[in-house]
Amino acid sequence: MLNIRPGGRYIDCTLGGGGHGLGVLEASGPGGRLLGLDADPEAVLTAGRRLEAYRERLVLAQVNFSEIMEQVKGTEFYPADGIVMDLGMSSIQLDTSGRGFSFQRNEPLDMRFDPSQELKASDVVNRYTLDQLSNVLFQFGELPRSKKIASAIIHSRPFATTTELTVLLRKLLGNQRRKTNPATQAFQAIRIAVNKELENLESGLNDAIKILGSGRRIVVISYHSLEDRIVKGVFRKAASDCVCPPKMPVCVCNHVREVRLITKKPVFPTPLEVLGNPRSRSARMRVAEHV
Numbered sequence: 001m002l003n004i005r006p007g008g009r010y011i012d013c014t015l016g017g018g019g020h021g022l023g024v025l026e027a028s029g030p031g032g033r034l035l036g037l038d039a040d041p042e043a044v045l046t047a048g049r050r051l052e053a054y055r056e057r058l059v060l061a062q063v064n065f066s067e068i069m070e071q072v073k074g075t076e077f078y079p080a081d082g083i084v085m086d087l088g089m090s091s092i093q094l095d096t097s098g099r100g101f102s103f104q105r106n107e108p109l110d111m112r113f114d115p116s117q118e119l120k121a122s123d124v125v126n127r128y129t130l131d132q133l134s135n136v137l138f139q140f141g142e143l144p145r146s147k148k149i150a151s152a153i154i155h156s157r158p159f160a161t162t163t164e165l166t167v168l169l170r171k172l173l174g175n176q177r178r179k180t181n182p183a184t185q186a187f188q189a190i191r192i193a194v195n196k197e198l199e200n201l202e203s204g205l206n207d208a209i210k211i212l213g214s215g216r217r218i219v220v221i222s223y224h225s226l227e228d229r230i231v232k233g234v235f236r237k238a239a240s241d242c243v244c245p246p247k248m249p250v251c252v253c254n255h256v257r258e259v260r261l262i263t264k265k266p267v268f269p270t271p272l273e274v275l276g277n278p279r280s281r282s283a284r285m286r287v288a289e290h291v
């Protein structure tokens with residue numbers, strides 16, 4: 001989907017374990033270059049080791065992609081020949097970071113992508129007011145009865161570890177027969193709040209579109225409907241010649257279309273891919289091309 005060509009300049013905004021980065025470097029050889037970003041310094045280190053063989057063609061930076069414009073302005077990566085965003089957390093963060101991303105492990109309540117940031121999951125859980133906490137659970141976890149859950153958390157706090165929180169969530173929500181475990185949704189909600197994921201996505205995506213060269217593509221993979229709604233909205237707006245409110249009799253916005261949509265609907269993994277990589281099951285990809 002990125003239409004990678006030899007010698008191109010590409011940006012991976014979410015380097016993670018370096019899988020996409022490796023694919024881009026291989027396909028853009030011999031002269032292609034990659035700027036790899038991640039908010040998590042450990043991801044930058046791990047991916048750097050994995051991509052060691054390509055270090056001549058690789059630039060790495062520990063940075064939030066909401067700052068992509070500042071990062072690339074005046075560099076060889078502006079304009080870029082292709083940009084990829086693979087949102088959320090990585091398998092490494094979930095399985096081995098020890099930073100509390102998984103409700104199946106007993107770890108401190110942290111969940112920061114960038115450990116130098118102040119706000120941690122323990123602050124959200126132990127300090128937020130009832131309204132703040134129930135808003136997080138409702139808006140970012142789409143949990144019904146969010147006020148009741150928030151109130152129960154407040155009555156049982158402080159929480160130090162993921163297991164302490166999971167035990168309470170299980171008691172409250174039971175092991176209901178649902179597609180996703182309710183603890184998954186609560187953990188997702190807290191993680192999104194800690195890392196300001198939706199705000200950063202909206203601003204980073206808007207800037208990334210502006211960084212693309214003409215005819216070049218941006219590929220975004222999201223993992224839940226909240227992310228996908230933002231990607232869809234930003235792409236739709238960027239693909240439109242007018243963004244005036246529908247009641248406006250004449251256009252006054254002077255908006256100019258920046259992209260065309262390559263995927264009218266999100267693309268889902270095939271059953272075969274899900275079989276080989278079960279964590280891909282909730283992925284959906286959208287692609288736009290700069291005009």
Ligand SMILES: C[S@@+](CC[C@H](N)C(=O)[O-])C[C@H]1O[C@@H](n2cnc3c(N)ncnc32)[C@H](O)[C@@H]1O
Binds near residue numbers: 039200
């Ligand atoms: C799903 S993983 C990416 C996996 C990667 N594509 C690979 O092939 O291994 C998402 C990564 O994006 C990072 N991330 C999430 N939001 C970010 C943001 N706003 N800015 C920078 N990195 C971010 C996370 O720290 C995580 O390492």
